[in-house]
Amino acid sequence: MDQISATPGVAGQPGGPEFGRMIEALRTVQAAITGAAPPPEVSAEVGAILETVAGALEPYLVGEDEQLSGHRDDLPGRGQPLLPPLWLDERDETHLRGRVTFDRFHLGGNGAAHGGAITVLFDEMLGRLANAGRNRARTKYLQVEYHRITPLDTELRVEAKIARVEGRKRFLTCALYDGEHLTADAEGLFVELLPGQP
């Protein structure tokens, strides 16, 4: 990944507000499909529409560095649909604070967010902080603890901090709160890449 753009796009240009709207619509579709039990004719109709959608985008397939998804810091979750919609409110080279809302797409069971979706959020938070103003680093390990269920459709607070740096090793922590309640937290090690490491 090369550049992350925090500049809102220009209407009528690739990456303009139209792109953000498309990603938002995709998120809505993901949640709607996950939560629906449609009759077969509706499943068939929606499936055909989605095939048409994929076909409309196919001529515009680009390489990783040119894609817009994941490179748009002005959009929740960088415009990357794998990530839950995450808004960063505070950031410097030692800490990050943001808000995130899991929806039906992220359901694990019994109204709780999927543990893997929470781990994706933590990897994102720690990865962004580990790489903030520093040479590139990748996750070596990420240890997650789930303290209580993480609710859906609720705005949650997420905070990440650098705990310590030892040579190439960056140890970080992250915590997710529902109001005052800690729902999950994580400790991770990110290792600075050596020349030639992808």
Ligand SMILES: CCCCCCCCCCCCCCCC(=O)SCCNC(=O)CCNC(=O)[C@H](O)C(C)(C)COP(=O)(O)OP(=O)(O)OC[C@H]1O[C@@H](n2cnc3c(N)ncnc32)[C@H](O)[C@@H]1OP(=O)(O)O
């Ligand atoms: C590249 C990204 C660009 C991003 C730029 C823009 C940012 C925009 C936002 C993006 C936000 C998304 C961020 C997602 C972040 C991912 O999800 S990255 C994907 C998941 N991670 C991977 O795929 C990593 C795969 N693994 C690897 O590539 C290699 O194992 C690594 C991590 C580069 C390390 O390899 P290595 O150089 O062989 O390191 P190694 O010698 O084993 O260990 C280094 C040190 O750590 C220690 N260590 C190793 N394991 C452990 C352990 N378990 N416990 C304690 N110490 C340990 C070693 O003892 C050693 O210590 P020292 O001898 O230096 O004191």
